[in-house]
Amino acid sequence: MSTRQLLIETAEKIFTDHTDKQALDAAEAGQFPEALWRILEANGLHEMALPNSGIALADVFAVFKVAGRFAVPLPLPELILGNRWRGASDGFVSVGLFQDPDAVAVPWGRRADRVLAVSAEGLRELKADTVIAGTNIAGEPRDRVSGSELQLLNSEEDPLALLALARVLQMAGGLERTLELSLRYATEREQFGRPIAGFQAIQHNLAIMAAETAAAIRSADAAADALNNADPYRLPLEIAAAKARVGEACGVVAEVAHQVHGAMGFTYEHELHHVTRRLWAWRDEFGGESYWQQRLGSALAAAGGDALWSFIASRD
Amino acid sequence: MLRFEPTSLPENTEPLRQEVRDFLSREGAHLQSRNSDFTTGHDPAFSAKLGAKGWIGMTWPEAVGGGECSFFERYVVTEELLAAGAPVAAHWIADRQSGPLLLRFGTQAQKQQYLPGITRGESYFSIGMSEPNSGSDLASVRTTARREGDGWLINGTKLWSTDAHRNHYMVALVRTEAPSDNRHAGLSQILVDLRNDSAQIRPIKNMAGGEDFNEVVFEDVLVPADRVVGEPGNGWQQVTSELAYERSGPERFLSAFRVLVEFVRAAGKRPSPTEAALIGRATAHLLALRRMSISVAGMLQAGQSPDVEAALVKALGNDFEKLLPEMARLAAPDALAAPDALASSGALAVPDPVTSDDRWQTFRATFADTLLLSPSFTIRGGTREILRGVIARGLGLR
Ligand SMILES: Cc1cc2nc3c(=O)[nH]c(=O)nc-3n(C[C@H](O)[C@H](O)[C@H](O)COP(=O)(O)OP(=O)(O)OC[C@H]3O[C@@H](n4cnc5c(N)ncnc54)[C@H](O)[C@@H]3O)c2cc1C
Numbered sequence: 001m002s003t004r005q006l007l008i009e010t011a012e013k014i015f016t017d018h019t020d021k022q023a024l025d026a027a028e029a030g031q032f033p034e035a036l037w038r039i040l041e042a043n044g045l046h047e048m049a050l051p052n053s054g055i056a057l058a059d060v061f062a063v064f065k066v067a068g069r070f071a072v073p074l075p076l077p078e079l080i081l082g083n084r085w086r087g088a089s090d091g092f093v094s095v096g097l098f099q100d101p102d103a104v105a106v107p108w109g110r111r112a113d114r115v116l117a118v119s120a121e122g123l124r125e126l127k128a129d130t131v132i133a134g135t136n137i138a139g140e141p142r143d144r145v146s147g148s149e150l151q152l153l154n155s156e157e158d159p160l161a162l163l164a165l166a167r168v169l170q171m172a173g174g175l176e177r178t179l180e181l182s183l184r185y186a187t188e189r190e191q192f193g194r195p196i197a198g199f200q201a202i203q204h205n206l207a208i209m210a211a212e213t214a215a216a217i218r219s220a221d222a223a224a225d226a227l228n229n230a231d232p233y234r235l236p237l238e239i240a241a242a243k244a245r246v247g248e249a250c251g252v253v254a255e256v257a258h259q260v261h262g263a264m265g266f267t268y269e270h271e272l273h274h275v276t277r278r279l280w281a282w283r284d285e286f287g288g289e290s291y292w293q294q295r296l297g298s299a300l301a302a303a304g305g306d307a308l309w310s311f312i313a314s315r316d
Numbered sequence: 317m318l319r320f321e322p323t324s325l326p327e328n329t330e331p332l333r334q335e336v337r338d339f340l341s342r343e344g345a346h347l348q349s350r351n352s353d354f355t356t357g358h359d360p361a362f363s364a365k366l367g368a369k370g371w372i373g374m375t376w377p378e379a380v381g382g383g384e385c386s387f388f389e390r391y392v393v394t395e396e397l398l399a400a401g402a403p404v405a406a407h408w409i410a411d412r413q414s415g416p417l418l419l420r421f422g423t424q425a426q427k428q429q430y431l432p433g434i435t436r437g438e439s440y441f442s443i444g445m446s447e448p449n450s451g452s453d454l455a456s457v458r459t460t461a462r463r464e465g466d467g468w469l470i471n472g473t474k475l476w477s478t479d480a481h482r483n484h485y486m487v488a489l490v491r492t493e494a495p496s497d498n499r500h501a502g503l504s505q506i507l508v509d510l511r512n513d514s515a516q517i518r519p520i521k522n523m524a525g526g527e528d529f530n531e532v533v534f535e536d537v538l539v540p541a542d543r544v545v546g547e548p549g550n551g552w553q554q555v556t557s558e559l560a561y562e563r564s565g566p567e568r569f570l571s572a573f574r575v576l577v578e579f580v581r582a583a584g585k586r587p588s589p590t591e592a593a594l595i596g597r598a599t600a601h602l603l604a605l606r607r608m609s610i611s612v613a614g615m616l617q618a619g620q621s622p623d624v625e626a627a628l629v630k631a632l633g634n635d636f637e638k639l640l641p642e643m644a645r646l647a648a649p650d651a652l653a654a655p656d657a658l659a660s661s662g663a664l665a666v667p668d669p670v671t672s673d674d675r676w677q678t679f680r681a682t683f684a685d686t687l688l689l690s691p692s693f694t695i696r697g698g699t700r701e702i703l704r705g706v707i708a709r710g711l712g713l714r
Contacts, residue, residue, distance in 0.1 A: 176317070183711060203708035210318060210707055211632045218320045218611065219604040225322060241600035248597070293596030294589050301595055305581035309399045309573075312602050313333070316324045 004059040007048065011063045014039055015070035024274045027073030028139035032111045036074055037092065045076075049084040061224040064166050068173025068282075071274045073140070075107035077166030082116050085123055085155050090114075095163065097286060102146045105134070109143030116153070117145075118160055123153040136285070138277035161236045164286040165223055168242045171282050172220035174275045175213045175246075175253050181272055182209060182257045189262075196260075205256045216249040222316065229316070237311075240296035247283035247292075254279050318625055318710060320607070323614035329392045336396040339369060349401045350682045352574045353689050354567040355528060355696075357403025358482050360438075366397075366404075367437025372411045376419055380427050381435035387617045391610065395566040401574050405479060405528075410434040413562060414441035414487050417505070421546030421554050426507075430485070444474040444488035444508065444532060445555065452702050454489070455499045455552060459534060461490040461506055467541050468492075468506060470515075470534040480530040481517045486510055489555055492548050503551030507543040514538075524688035562697060564612035564626035569605040569633030571693055572640040572686045576602075578679040579644050582651065594647035601636050605629065624710030631703040637693045641686050644679075651676035652683070 001009075018036040027033050040046050047053060049060045060080060067076045075094055082093035091113025096106035098119040104126065106115055110133055115126045129147035136142045186197040186206060196202050223242035226235050254276040258265045265272045283289065300308055340347065346362040366372055374390040376382025383389075397404050415434045418426055433439030450456045459472025470490060480486055486508040493502030508515055514537050519527040546554050576598050583591040609629050615622040645652055694700040708714050 179317070183713075186713065197713045200705070203713050204701065204704040206711060206713060207628075207631070207704035207707035210711055211628050214318050214320055214628060215601075215604045215608065215632060218322075218607050219600070221322055222603070222607055238603075240596065241603050244596055245600040245604050248600075289597070290589075290593055293593035293600065295592075295596065296599060297587060297592030297595030297597075300599060301580055301583055301587040301592060302585050304585065305577050305579075308577055308580050308599070312599060312606060313395060313399070315327075315330060316322065316607070 003055060004062050007045075007055070007059055007063050008066055010043060011045065011066045012070075014043065014045075015066065015072055019070040019072055021271050021274075024071060024073055024271070028135075028274075030133075030141075032108060033073050036072075040074070040076075040079075046079050046083055047089050049080045050089065051084065051087060056228060058224045058227045061165060061169050061227065064169035065173040065176075065220065068170030068278075069177045071174065071177070071278055075140075077163065077170070078107050081159070081162055081166065082114065085116060085153050085157070085159065086114065086125065095159070096142075096145065097160070097163075099144070103144045104146070105142045106131075106145045107143075108141045109145040110141065112145075115145050115147070118163065123155055123159045125150040125153060136281040138274070138281040140278070140281065158236055160286060161239045164243045164292065165227075165239045167282045167285055168220045168223055168239070168246050171246045171250055171279055172217045174279050174282070175216050175249060177275050178253050178257045178272070178279065179206075179209050179213045181275070182206060182260045185261055185264075189264075202260060205260055209253050209256050212249040212252045216246040216253075219245040225316065234314070237296050237299055240292040243287060243292040244289045244296065247289040250279035250283045318628060318707075320611040320625065321614065322607075323611045325388050325392065325610060326386070329388055332389055333392050333396060336371070336393055340396070340400045340402065343402075346403055347401055349403055350574060350678075351571070351685045351689065352398050352401045353571045353686070354398060354408050355405050355478055355692075356526065356685075356689070357401075358405040358479055358528075359403035360406050360440075362403050363407040363437035363440070365437070366407065367435055370435075372407050372437050373415055373431065373435035376415065376431065376435065380419070380431035382431070383435075387613050388610075391566070391613050395570070395606075398566055398570045399573055406440045406482070407434065407437050408567075409443055409478070409483075410439060410441040412565070413443065413558065414485070416558055416561065417487065417545060417554065420557070421505075421550070423542070425542065426545070430507075433484075439485070440479065440483035442477045442480040442483045442486040442510065444477050444480075444486040446474065446476045448473055448475050452699055454555070455503070457489055457491060457503070459488065459490045461492050461504065461539075464538060467538050468543065470506065470508070470537040470539065472534050474532040474534075476520075476529045477532050478529045480510055480532050481519050481527075483510060486515075486532065487545065489551055492544075492551075500552040502549055503555075504548045505545040505551045505554055506539065507545060508532075508534075508537070508539065523691070524685070559698075560612065560616060560621055560623050560626040562626075563630040563703075564609055564616075564622070566606070566609060568630045568697075569602070569609065569636055571637040572690070573602075574682050575641050575644050575679070575686050578682045579648065582648070582676045582679045584675070590647050594643055598640055598643060601639075605633050605636060609633070624706060627698070627703045627706040627710075630698065631700055631707065634694045634700060638690050641683055641690060644683060648676065648679070651679055 048055050064077050078095040082095045083089040093114040094106045094112040095116040096104035099105050104117040109131050115128050117124045117126050126147045127150050128145045132144040134142050187195050189196050219242045223238045226238035349357045370383045371393045374383040374385040461468040461470045488506050488508050492504040516533040518531045521527050612622050612625050
């Protein structure tokens with residue numbers, strides 16, 4: 001079995017046990033998933049991107065897709081990449097983006113032992129002085145942390161781009177899950193004496209979801225593979241393309257999924273919203289579509305219209 | 317769940333790609349088209365040059381003039397031609413559809429008679445499937461061919477046959493047996509010589525002003541017996557056998573590509589944030605579509621029949637072809653209506669695409685061409701609604 005397959009199966013096993021509806025509800029109610037965190041630690045998943053782990057970064061990102069499928073109520077990418085950039089794993093690390101000059105939005109900042117802050121100037125470790133609890137629209141903790149700088153971390157990598165790529169993979173997983181839930185619901189729910197999947201309007205809606213999801217997954221996988229095979233000029237542009245394309249798919253897929261689910265999907269009791277709200281939140285985190293579209297578009301414009309096609313027609 | 321596996325074009329496609337680009341840079345006189353739609357630009361001289369390069373019938377056996385190349389090599393040549401806006405309409409259907417049909421189902425004599433001319437870029441084919449009362453419901457065709465002495469006597473009307481007035485042959489789908497309970501039975505494909513048989517061909521002007529598609533009327537048109545392709549009665553199986561090739565290629569998402577190229581040219585090296593976002597958004601779509609399309613090419617090369625995946629690529633690609641001009645016009649409002657005039661007189665001033673000399677001039681012309689063609693993108697070759705039905709079947713919903 002390949003490393004990637006092994007990692008994926010390990011993650012699937014853990015997540016299946018720890019991300020049921022009850023666990024997601026509890027996390028949203030503010031309860032840190034300690035058991036999940038401990039089992040991740042015990043399995044060494046939090047260390048898989050340490051510089052000496054021997055695991056290719058693209059394989060690590062494949063696990064983020066699984067995390068997205070399960071709507072894992074822990075900031076897995078922040079934890080794993082935070083350890084990578086600190087070059088060590090001691091305690092629960094989280095990473096946030098500067099919202100304004102003095103505060104960072106940190107997933108589970110209230111529980112974090114270490115806080116890293118990403119800005120245009122680079123990556124810093126902060127000593128958290130004040131933490132104000134907050135959430136994104138998925139109810140995931142995004143706490144406002146302010147404090148003094150402990151150290152500037154030297155990374156050859158572009159932390160913003162890598163965190164954006166992590167969201168891309170999470171969204172791809174979430175889209176896949178949303179499609180699965182919708183296909184299942186449409187074949188089980190009956191109206192007018194037959195499953196609603198028998199109605200052409202529903203079939204077309206699901207076809208639209210399937211197409212958007214397939215495009216998103218292909219984009220996400222290509223950007224993750226670019227970690228292995230793209231040059232330093234191309235890598236951030238592949239990530240930009242993926243964040244833009246996958247983010248766009250989220251709006252379409254979430255909308256149609258809820259339409260197919262009717263009122264049931266609008267209840268808190270149904271699991272759908274744990275995924276769709278994350279899609280809505282994640283598409284905006286670490287740069288929304290506009291930001292990444294502009295970053296990609298500016299680079300392509302600088303290269304000129306006659307170079308556009310050769311950028312597109314690349315050999316993966 | 318539908319899968320699009322990561323697929324890399326083989327390394328040997330890179331020198332070929334360069335060769336096509338070098339060729340195109342020498343053939344600028346043929347590149348006057350303002351759009352990348354595969355059905356505009358019927359240029360026999362250009363097709364003959366492609367034939368001489370070995371770029372038509374690339375995957376076919378050498379015995380019939382083919383190049384015995386992989387589908388990936390063909391893919392690279394066709395996408396380079398489309399991206400450059402090259403005039404490929406003359407040989408396109410023969411290369412993509414009719415040739416492969418004859419190769420698979422034709423007799424030895426038919427292969428020898430028709431295929432070498434196609435590969436030379438000298439012999440062009442049209443599709444005769446649709447009729448006045450048969451569009452999406454293709455199996456309902458009413459044109460008949462019945463045995464008459466040594467030949468077949470054809471009666472009926474084919475509609476929308478692209479370039480029938482310019483091409484040499486049509487492969488017509490006709491009824492050779494009376495309708496029965498099995499509506500897919502009793503259909504056959506038959507070759508019509510558009511220049512010498514007595515079919516009446518009348519061009520129909522389209523809304524963009526072009527005269528590309530036709531009505532083709534058969535009134536007791538007698539053709540020899542050897543014009544039937546494959547087994548009589550096997551027509552339905554034959555027309556549906558190559559759908560994945562017809563639906564998954566780069567022509568299914570590149571029709572509006574020149575709009576983007578001209579947009580980037582006009583926006584210049586330092587685009588506004590809105591302009592940059594449009595370029596980024598469209599490119600993100602194109603990268604995804606191309607990778608999915610190449611993934612289908614990989615499945616075809618591996619001998620699978622990815623009909624559902626191909627339908628998905630076409631549905632998504634055609635929608636993008638329509639979205640691109642719409643996105644572009646919103647990102648470049650000044651290109652289409654001058655804001656100064658709007659402010660001063662309250663009237664909308666539409667710049668004259670011919671006389672105005674601003675930087676958006678070429679964009680405007682390409683935009684107009686493409687927008688006028690765009691309604692056809694989601695209709696030809698299987699409508700969006702029909703494709704969504706195919707996807708739904710692939711998802712197990714019907
Ligand atoms: C530019 C152009 C070139 C063409 N070239 C050729 C050619 O060379 N040779 C050839 O044979 N044909 C050609 N065609 C015809 C093309 O194949 C048909 O237009 C197409 O199959 C649709 O048929 P129709 O136009 O009769 O539409 P219809 O089938 O009448 O459909 C009209 C509308 O109803 C929808 N509809 C139909 N059935 C269903 C259903 N079951 N469920 C939901 N919606 C449905 C369609 O999606 C569409 O929106 C060309 C068409 C165009 C536009």
